[in-house]
Amino acid sequence: MRPLCLTLSGVIFLGGGSEARDNIPAGHTGAYVGKLLVVPMDGSHWVGMKAISQEMGRRGHRVTVVMPEITILIGPGEHYETLIYPLPFDKAFVDFIMSKNEDVLGKATQPFLERIQEKFSQIKRITELLHTTAESLLFNASLISHLRFDAVLTDPMVPTGSLIARKLGIPTVNLLRGIPCFLDMQSTGCPSPPSYVPRFFTGLTDKMDFKQRVINTLVSALEPLLCRLIYWRFDQIAKEFLEEDVGVAEVLSDSAIWLHRIDFTMEFPRPFMPNMVPVGGINCNVRNPLPEDLEPWVSGKQGFVVFTLGTSMKKMPDEITQVFLEAFRQIPQKVIWRYSEVAPDNTPENVKMMSWVPQNDLLAHPGARAFITHAGSHGLFEGLCHAVPMVMVPIGGDQPDNAARMASRGVGVVLDISSITAEDLLQGLNEVINDTRYKENMKRLSALHRDRPIDPLDLSVYWTEFVMRHKGAKHLKAAVHDLNWFQYFCLDVIALLATIVLVFIVLTAKCLKFCCRKLSRKRKQD
Template identity: 65%
Template sequence: MWKAFLQVCFLLSTVKELNGENKSQSAVQNNGFEGKVVNSPTTPESSSKFLGRLLVIAVDGSHWVDLKAVAQEMGRRGHRVTVVMPEVSLRLGPGKHYTTLTYPVPYGQAEVDALFGGIAETMTKSFMEKMSHIRHMMSFIHTNAESLLLNTSLISHLSQQDFDALLTSPILPTGALIARKLGLPTINLARGVPCGLDMKAAACPSPPSYVPRFFSRFTDKMNFKERVINTLISLMEPLMCRMMHWQFDHLAVEFLGEDISSAEVMKDAAIWLMRTDFTLDHPRPLMPNMVLVGGMNCDLRNPLPEDLQPWVSGADGFVVFTLGSMVSSVPEDIAAIFLDAFRQIPQKVIWRYTGPVPDNVPENVKMMKWVPQNDLLAHPGVRAFITHGGSHGLYEGVCHAVPMMMLPITGEQPDNAQRMASRGVGVVLDIKTVTVEQLLQGLSDVINSTRYKENIMKLSALHKDRPMNPSELSVYWTEYVMRHKGADHLRPAAHHLNWFQYHSLDVITVLSVVAVVVLMVTVSCMRRCLSSTSSLFRKRKRD
């Protein structure tokens, strides 16, 4: 709890410095649209008579996985899909069924790789060093947003394309700001926003009594102490949102020409495609315009490469080890611990690892710069999945019913891992302090204990038992918003109420005043009656 508070205070102090730095950059960011347009052919295969135009504002990292999946499927069905992305990125790129529109940015590929590659290095760094890395990340994100929003030629070009809707991730407000500028309804696709801004923007109730907050690592069944901590975190959420969007608030005023915050702009969203479901998250209230689409990649399967066939065969099976898209290697001392543990197990291990390959790699370990994670997890020979606890990997593990060993690193991963562990489908270890003995014990438990396999099979059956898969559901609601130019009838009237009205404090105040007045009048009348009766009794007694 105290660490979260220190992070908030530290980052609020650095945001002011970053805002000053980026103001000087904004003068040179307004450099006109000098990007590239890459046209990709599409084949109309939509069963719907409506074919529209969709604008996608790409967000890098793991957020791109599902955004790309929806963009590809929309384009495959015959819609004109335009994806806007920076010329330099970590994972963004062209696709077969959409047009790519890029814009220039004042940084190179080496800077991007160094920034995101530094996430693994922060595992063993001090608190202040971690905060310094976050500061650089925030500066990078804001610079990227300025490059897009202040590119007047690009924004003008987009305004002339007659789009029907905009699809983006709300983890950054860039897409929401462009949607408001162009007058487009927004479809937000995300796992969630750390400060709970998604729920606030959707006017969705989130009682801290049973809705665990980000970074709390609690389940929905909390004791008194945990409810106190959860409530305190919920009270700190507005401060965290301010920390995350301070710079964007200034950018929103400059870009839109109106006095409005980026958080207010995000309330305009027509549909929220929530990349989760209740096999991962705990039951909680949802609004009519919030749709659960967790696990999009479950049904996407491809044959395994030939060079992997010897590694997935054998009576003892194999283990898949990946730490997500942004952490593909670990410090050498931690890697040595994993290798020592893997040397002592009978299973083969397929490890996504891009760092320097150690000299003493065991014969049962294959290190690869990229692994077909979903296809490996779908193989019947897989025995365990070692993961960082990202939502994409967890859903693939649940989909294919693979017991998990979870090593959360950052973000929502500790919360995800704790929720999976509470369902009895895996174990959680601390990657910074893990030992060979803990790894061997954890692997032995998830591989040899039948309860983990039984629990994950039950959870997998629940996850896959649905009338429409998440990919089709996402496309349906995206087309719905495009056809109807929004979904205002699903937005609650809570958006038009201030906090005093939302909590009915005005009604409670009036009713309290009325109750007090009625009580005072009643007491006064009773006193008068008693006084009159007493006087009459004394008079009769004297007579």
């Protein structure tokens, strides 16, 4: 096994974590200074987590981000240190899995069953990668034994951080968009009536007709099974790592605070628990000036379109790329496109392809006319924050649901990327750019989104510090965890009351019968 590495602002220390950390100054300002362990999830999930880690470090806390040696997005930052652990596979293996995302997209002509099979194979590959990564951290005994912290900040979608927190006996702060099988709602004891709370992957809104409610109710009934399927391996890992008979659901219900990356301008209003804090749009104010080479691209009179497809989709299949180029050739706007490969030869002059784009800074520019996005939550919040209407081409995960939410607000259109044509795209772009209703709706929604008593990043940092200061937030946790499901729904009480009513009815009936018999006997005697 390779040695344990600890990096701070690029400097690598070899050896155990704690000795190295002791060389770091305790922090600049802030009344309370604590030690925070960050166990992030890679990919776009890192974006919000990084913002909080940076801000916590900037406020003087000692922040340590624990990360695998191979990552997609996670990396060092100015205000936190990193603790790197080795993996049993190499970068080529990760790249191979990521490249398969493109394959899933490019098989529109394939038979349905084959496409489904391809999707499942890819999900299997990714979950295996997640499990192996988690095990590499959890069963790295020398690393785990060195951890001394006040709290853990983590993404509960992959419960590695929550397991470490339970092992160390310290409280957890979760940052998440939501867990597909509603495990977050189960673990917080938050009611989610299927009559108006649409489930993941259904693409439904909060206004459902009867048929849609049937679908939503069925999906909600299948959630416990879905959770079992998604987390069965982690349930085993939990038992092995914690050496106790406990599953992921129970471990997650320990969590002190749940920072939900949602906002009710995008999410449909629904019940919340006191330890759930909506912090959607965390990155809105995390801004930098635009690089100079982008200036001519954004200063044109007709404005420009921003086009990105998220971190897990580095390039698209060629046939889809050509559809986009064909449409872009016919619009007067310039296009800035995040595209990792070499630009195709027939790229029109108004299109600039870049392997990385400063998305939030571009959307904040007054020239941004439209945002073509895969509808990942971070991108949507950035578009919402800067009031840019959207053409949404969801690919997977929560993206179709996110897109449905934004479309229901009249701030964008949704297109199916696997069967997209240049005409569809052109029509979509024309609609959101030239039909002023989209921009007006977006400005209204954006004003509501930005009008909040406290900035979501500050709020996230506040609650993280709160948990560190008070060693948890038990007073915000509902007593629902002391109840089993039939107690929760008062089924035992209902059974008792029903029995009493039944006994009463039976006794009354018997009494009446008895009286009637007496009466009729008496009449006969008369």
